[in-house]
Amino acid sequence: MEWEVVIGLEIHAQLSTTSKIFSGASTAYGAEPNTQACAVDLGLPGVLPVLNEKVVELAARFGLATHSTVAKRSVFARKNYFYPDLPKGYQISQFELPIVHEGYIDIDLDDDTTRRIGITRAHLEEDAGKSLHEGFVGETGIDLNRAGTPLLEIVSEPDMRSAKQAVAYMKKIHALVRYLDICDGNMQEGSFRCDANVSIRPKGQKEFGTRTEIKNINSFRFVERAINFEVERQIDVIEGGGKIVQETRLYDSDRDETRPMRSKEEANDYRYFPDPDLLPVILDDDFIESVRKTLPELPEAKRERFISEYGLSHRDAVVLTSSREMADYFERATETSGGEGKLAANWVSGELSGLLNREGIDIDASPVTAEQLGGLLKRISDNTISGKIAKQVFEAMCQGEGDADTVIEKKGLKQITDSGAIEKLVREVLDRNPKQVEQYRGGQEKLLGFFVGQVMKATQGKANPGEVNKILKQLLSGD
Amino acid sequence: MHQKSLSELAAGLRAGEFTSESLTSHFLDRIKRLDGELNSVVTLTEAQALQAAREADQRIAAGNAGPLTGIPFLHKDIFCTEGIRTSCGSRMLDNFEAPYDATVSEKLKQAGAVMLGKTNMDEFAMGSSNETSFYGPVKNPWDRERVPGGSSGGSAAAVAARLAPIATGTDTGGSIRQPAALCGITGLKPTYGRVSRYGMIAFASSLDQGGPFAGSAADAAVLLQAMAGFDPRDSTSLDRPVDDYTAGLEQDLDGLVIGLPKEFFDEGLDTEVRAVMEAAVDEYRKLGATVKEISLPNSGLSVPVYYVVAPAECSSNLSRMDGVRFGHRCENPKDLDDLYTRSRGEGFGAEVKRRIMIGTYALSAGYYDAYYLKAQQIRRLIRDDFVKAFEDVDVIMGPTSPTTAFKLGEKADDPVTMYLSDIYTIAVNLAGLPGMSIPAGLVNGLPVGLQLIGNYFEEGRLLNVAHRYQQVTDWHTQRPAGYA
Numbered sequence: 001m002e003w004e005v006v007i008g009l010e011i012h013a014q015l016s017t018t019s020k021i022f023s024g025a026s027t028a029y030g031a032e033p034n035t036q037a038c039a040v041d042l043g044l045p046g047v048l049p050v051l052n053e054k055v056v057e058l059a060a061r062f063g064l065a066t067h068s069t070v071a072k073r074s075v076f077a078r079k080n081y082f083y084p085d086l087p088k089g090y091q092i093s094q095f096e097l098p099i100v101h102e103g104y105i106d107i108d109l110d111d112d113t114t115r116r117i118g119i120t121r122a123h124l125e126e127d128a129g130k131s132l133h134e135g136f137v138g139e140t141g142i143d144l145n146r147a148g149t150p151l152l153e154i155v156s157e158p159d160m161r162s163a164k165q166a167v168a169y170m171k172k173i174h175a176l177v178r179y180l181d182i183c184d185g186n187m188q189e190g191s192f193r194c195d196a197n198v199s200i201r202p203k204g205q206k207e208f209g210t211r212t213e214i215k216n217i218n219s220f221r222f223v224e225r226a227i228n229f230e231v232e233r234q235i236d237v238i239e240g241g242g243k244i245v246q247e248t249r250l251y252d253s254d255r256d257e258t259r260p261m262r263s264k265e266e267a268n269d270y271r272y273f274p275d276p277d278l279l280p281v282i283l284d285d286d287f288i289e290s291v292r293k294t295l296p297e298l299p300e301a302k303r304e305r306f307i308s309e310y311g312l313s314h315r316d317a318v319v320l321t322s323s324r325e326m327a328d329y330f331e332r333a334t335e336t337s338g339g340e341g342k343l344a345a346n347w348v349s350g351e352l353s354g355l356l357n358r359e360g361i362d363i364d365a366s367p368v369t370a371e372q373l374g375g376l377l378k379r380i381s382d383n384t385i386s387g388k389i390a391k392q393v394f395e396a397m398c399q400g401e402g403d404a405d406t407v408i409e410k411k412g413l414k415q416i417t418d419s420g421a422i423e424k425l426v427r428e429v430l431d432r433n434p435k436q437v438e439q440y441r442g443g444q445e446k447l448l449g450f451f452v453g454q455v456m457k458a459t460q461g462k463a464n465p466g467e468v469n470k471i472l473k474q475l476l477s478g479d
Numbered sequence: 480m481h482q483k484s485l486s487e488l489a490a491g492l493r494a495g496e497f498t499s500e501s502l503t504s505h506f507l508d509r510i511k512r513l514d515g516e517l518n519s520v521v522t523l524t525e526a527q528a529l530q531a532a533r534e535a536d537q538r539i540a541a542g543n544a545g546p547l548t549g550i551p552f553l554h555k556d557i558f559c560t561e562g563i564r565t566s567c568g569s570r571m572l573d574n575f576e577a578p579y580d581a582t583v584s585e586k587l588k589q590a591g592a593v594m595l596g597k598t599n600m601d602e603f604a605m606g607s608s609n610e611t612s613f614y615g616p617v618k619n620p621w622d623r624e625r626v627p628g629g630s631s632g633g634s635a636a637a638v639a640a641r642l643a644p645i646a647t648g649t650d651t652g653g654s655i656r657q658p659a660a661l662c663g664i665t666g667l668k669p670t671y672g673r674v675s676r677y678g679m680i681a682f683a684s685s686l687d688q689g690g691p692f693a694g695s696a697a698d699a700a701v702l703l704q705a706m707a708g709f710d711p712r713d714s715t716s717l718d719r720p721v722d723d724y725t726a727g728l729e730q731d732l733d734g735l736v737i738g739l740p741k742e743f744f745d746e747g748l749d750t751e752v753r754a755v756m757e758a759a760v761d762e763y764r765k766l767g768a769t770v771k772e773i774s775l776p777n778s779g780l781s782v783p784v785y786y787v788v789a790p791a792e793c794s795s796n797l798s799r800m801d802g803v804r805f806g807h808r809c810e811n812p813k814d815l816d817d818l819y820t821r822s823r824g825e826g827f828g829a830e831v832k833r834r835i836m837i838g839t840y841a842l843s844a845g846y847y848d849a850y851y852l853k854a855q856q857i858r859r860l861i862r863d864d865f866v867k868a869f870e871d872v873d874v875i876m877g878p879t880s881p882t883t884a885f886k887l888g889e890k891a892d893d894p895v896t897m898y899l900s901d902i903y904t905i906a907v908n909l910a911g912l913p914g915m916s917i918p919a920g921l922v923n924g925l926p927v928g929l930q931l932i933g934n935y936f937e938e939g940r941l942l943n944v945a946h947r948y949q950q951v952t953d954w955h956t957q958r959p960a961g962y963a
Contacts, residue, residue, distance in 0.1 A: 039578065039579055042804055043799040043804070044559075044577065044578070044579075044799075044804075044805065045559065045565070045567070045572065045575065045577070045680040045681075045799065045800075045805075045806075046558075046559045046565075046577065046581055046677065046678040046679055046680045046681070047677070047678070048676060048677050048712060048713050048714065049714070050711065050712060050713075050714050051714065078795050080794075080795050080798060080842070082798065082801060082819055084801075084803050084815065087799060087803075087804065088798060088799045089795070089797075089798020089799050089801060090795055090798055142803065142804075269843055269844045271794075271795070271839065271842035271843060271844075271847075272842075272847075273791060273795070273842055273847070273851055276683075276684035276685035276715070276792055277681075277684050277714060277715065278714050279714055279715065
């Protein structure tokens, strides 16, 4: 039987605000447990929530960037369940009337086509605290620093058909929230994480199969692995004559498997109802338009501009616009290089990306700044150095030896383009190798490479290769 | 000294006839002497009260006293008070000391009012007789075999017995007006959103509203003035200026149109209470008012609607009482479920549990539409009835409670009969309107309350209408025997 995989993602993006969604406490990460939880976050008797207006603007930005409707009226609701890290015994979320609904984004697939993924809704909610098990025996610690942190939960349609597509979608949303400057996207700190709803059905069948939900996955790699594991598991169960149980599962990255999670409450009835402590959020057209004006250039528009402005290939443009930081880096490098867009594209997606991958660092933390790279590219384009020497200079720049001109100067890597000097060198090489000269003249023209190599060796690669070729050919044939 | 009005007390303080310290001591003595039987005060804060009184005396001496500076008051134990236990009448919070002041507590502190202590109440404000309190029932000073009403029974009984000149209360379905009626004092529930709910432990968030108890409308005006106002910490608080309640008291009632809802005078009403209502309305005619019969056709649905909405909200509001961060925690919990089950099982009383169960049921999947959603729809109809009525009348009048104070234990085992004691007050909370109860007569030696209902934000009008009546009658000056 051929199976089709159906995936929908619920992404939780922590909104970049300095204070919490319903209190004035700080949202900074990494403080001592319970030092960033005020009376409201602790859910003490008598306290009341007050909406942080900033989150409304950030959510609206997301809605506008995903072709969604930004609701003129949205309502906060209480999701009731008991858990020790949920101080009030309910989470304030949005249920029937979310702030953003019905939009889409297009993801780029490996075959250079795109696929449209529907966004069902995006709603505002508060995060819960954290249960701490390490360092406690027979007890559980509760850290409420995270309680009340603003989240935007982005719910997709079940439009993805493979783990790869799910990763592409998640990466696209990740890039988008960073483009929009509404979430720092830090997955280690839990600022960006997702739940995956996974089901399978026989290819061609219309009805969806029973789905399972894999909770709290916080890396792109784990999303792919968790979904692939879950798909295999579901196929095994069904082909073995079993049935899929609708349940919540946990992905264990150490064992690379998913397994059923202890349910938060035996019965999953959250008894949603509108929160009587908060008024509905009413937005007018003026507000929505004012938010629209703050939108930055979005990935698609940037990609098209890169293609037309710099003459990049579609593939290069997709790669370079995959994050706002990379796009900015590319544009700054191009500018400093004197408009060498294509060259900059090759270097950013080639040498630089290789370096960053090897070192496991973000482009923001690159040891070579965009301006430094641009300076290097400028020296390639004005023939001060060859592409080959440039790699050597780049390595030195990575080691912190300064900008391109400094390195070229210090190491004497300036290309020898003076034909008189090159001719002198060539003559020396020919004089030292009379046998090879004879053979070349006897018809073994392959030996030209040998002579070029000798000249380059003598100049440590600094001779302009075109010039060397030209002069060699001249002397070998003319003499 | 304890029979003086607030304006007399303030004048006496300013004139140096007595100090706030001596006034405070006087009321503290009365509480210590007389409250043993009444049980209206659960926490007496003697040392803090005397300290606050001395500070008030300095402020008076410095010439920057307000109308409440140096005036003792009792505070319903539902308002959080920094460093002083706030129990809400429950074992669950018997050990709870809030690390912060409710907005109302803070405002009264700033006004220089002197808190004598915290008053007894039905557990989490759920009750109409003050019999559900973990600290035992409050007795009605008019007849100590009878209930004072609830849930603010402690505050009402204390003011009736003149253990304090004024007290705070909260009203979710009648919890200020009904005890005010049963104890023969003046009580006012403001428009929803007029008094901040921040720090007022929530029973039913969309209905709860704090308000004053006093010996007269004029005194209630002074206390309400200090309690009311926009609070950015309460999103349901309304950003609109507060009227000067005292300034409007003397306004003439000539031409006032009073609406009498026929539904409030049906067969459920005690005939003697009805006679008191008729006499009160006659007084108003003499003051120049005209009377019109009106209809609130959906008001009969108030009690069932209320007993869906209020329990639904309370079932969620009380979830935070889980034994994890504060409040009662059971001994040696075996696991998480055991911690929850026993902490809540031991911490809550029967009526609270009953309402949590009703509310949980009403919000459950499959029942939400039939109960909670339907109740909210009817709630809108009830509100619309009032909006329509106020197109033709200035103020609506009727009984506060169908009967006078009933005996302790009389309705305790019959929740539905108990719930019906609030039949005339509940609709006002559902509509979010201001309502008031003033003493209008005695039946068999027990006080009867006249309820006044005003349009949104017309607290000032209500106080004016009540005050003019109190100028020509003396029901509000009658005192229960033994507390004169």
